[in-house]
Amino acid sequence: MKRTHLPLNALRVFDAAARHLSFTRAADELAVTPAAVGQQIRALEDVLGVVLFRRTSKGLELTPEGEAGLDPLREGFLRFEESVAAMQAGQASDRYTIAVPREFYAEWLAPRLAVFQAGTPGVQYILAPDEHADFTEANLDIAIRLADGPGDLMGVQLAPAMRVTVAAPSYREAWIDWPGMALPEGVNPCIRAGSPGQALASALAGMG
Template identity: 75%
Template sequence: MKRTHLPLNALRVFDAAARHLSFTRAADELAVTPAAVGQQIRALEDVLGVVLFRRTSRGLELTGEAEAGLDPLREGFLRFEEAVQAMQAGQSSHAFALAVPREFYAQWLAPRLASFRAANPQVRFQLVAEEDADFTEANLDAAVRLVEGPDDLEGVELSPARRVTVAAPGAPAGWITWPGCPEPEGEGEAADVLLQVGNAGQALSSALAGLGRTTLPLPLVEEALAAGRLEALGPPAESRRAYWLVAPRPQWRQAKVRALVVHLVTPAATI
């Protein structure tokens, strides 16, 4: 018999009925009706081609065929339980593999991971700089991405979708552009592109160095704005994209990922 065709539910019903020697008490244990137990036993007998129970004046009795298979069956169920516990132990382990953009990690995520680890000293992190890394190939638990939404993944928005145009004090009026930056606005010198870079992190470093103005997600510049290293050239504006923590559904269901999500989205627990 192929493993994929094992009638596991019927075998579980058989185990309960054999322990109680009663379809009624087995039904109570399994939260089903006695009729459902009887149906499962008859179906199992049909699959196996043997009779498992006899009705006598004293009640139900196991047949010799049933007794012959009962101990190996129970040992198998114990092994199933051990397998489930092993898998759950892996899910509840304290090692996280995360793919995070460097600039978002430095400006927003790092202090929050520090506070999470302060509350959970056993936690260990492995960080991948490429946020678009394949979950399977990189064996990731979750990733942070600057996107409009989670698409076909599970996800939670870590910060509001807002952007702001910034420059260092005294920086030239020209623009630093990057692939996620809106088209520069203005005329003449104000619309000049002084520097083209490959990502938000390079744009942030360039702005801090005084090379020009750029538009960045608000979480990347809040600290520099508060410290006076950058100036906002207008109020924050709504953006189509935000930083999302995303993962495929199996990873999202892990207890450790759920705990991290709660920590990151709870304001009182972030830093």
Template identity: 60%
Template sequence: MKRTHLPLNGLRVLDAAARHLSFTRAADELAVTPAAVGQQIRALEDTLGVVLFRRTTKGLELTPEGEAGLGPLRHGFLQFEESVRAMQAGQSSKSLTIAAPRDLTEKWLLPRLAEIARADGELRFVLVAADQAPDFTEANLDLAVTWGEGPGVHEGEAIESEGMVTVERPGGGAGVAIAWPGSGDDDAGALVRVGDAGLALDAAAQGLGRATVPELLAARDLAVGHVVTVGEPRPSRLGYWLVAPLPQWRQRKVQTLVEALAGLGAD
């Protein structure tokens, strides 16, 4: 149903003028001039086709038409205030929905969310697997982690990393590449082909070969000795990004999470 255009500025002025029965005091409340109040009231009267105020020897008074509309009008303003409070409540919500690739969630995101949650026991997370570009409209996401050259169409911040590393089991693996989509390794010469970098890392830890994976994913396995590096890390034009559309990105809870995740980095 098409909604009637509401002259909200004029209605706000009407409410103030009716409470004070004075254009001057209403102007003081609204931080405008008395002339501006008078103009708004006249414009509202023209729009509604009724007279709202009369000047008498005792001062300004409401007409019966103006009086009849005040109750619903003030109830409506209370409803507006309740609506604003409800919308702002999302800013203080402790629940966040995050989309990320499965391997990144397992190898990097979950340990960091656990650390963040230990600092704030009220936090709640909903995790969504997203190996492709996340759909923020359908999944009701607050934040996503993506792999690429930048944040794409969204706002974003890069997660610091040393690029790509080649890893194998301590003591040496099979000496052949483990291929995964995006690894750049020759599938034909690979002993094992897997679906993502996390599986490639696990295969390397089992001695099935050498895997070239994002350093961010490998950091924890390297730290505990599941794998060792072969050669030096090398820079990559691709990396992981924390991203969200501008409305979500502006939310206080999202910015707090971004700062926490970016601050933890690959440590």
């Protein structure tokens, strides 16, 4: 029998929203915004062709269709957890999957991770190939992102937004440009980099 594609992330969001009967509390549990929860629920309703929640004067409530699928869904999630535990049995549990921009990893995280690794032998680190990977699909433990805001995710700000001039001790009298950087009027950059990381690496190499 052909298996249908299951929107597992949306189903996980539905389970949390059904338990709390609140998109806000479900968002807190899943570390996303209430808007992201609402989008996932609407997308799931579109896929299933049914309405799962209704808003009433008393708050959010499940429809009969949503109620009918809840117990089998939770049993399925329990089976998933048992399956994962069985596959992980006998393997090391000390592993962390990290998504991080390449330049940030090379210049900042890798040296600090090396120090941490030296003091915690036996820990395995898995670096996700996609720095913008989805938390659920990639099974991330932590992600570091260069962004103006958290977007659909909740996170901790590592550093405040600021503008600084970076150059090597023997730098050229020239400017480096990258997307999102507004150079002074009339300045013709020597390099147009494709990312902040490329621009930083070029500056540290003495190119501008």
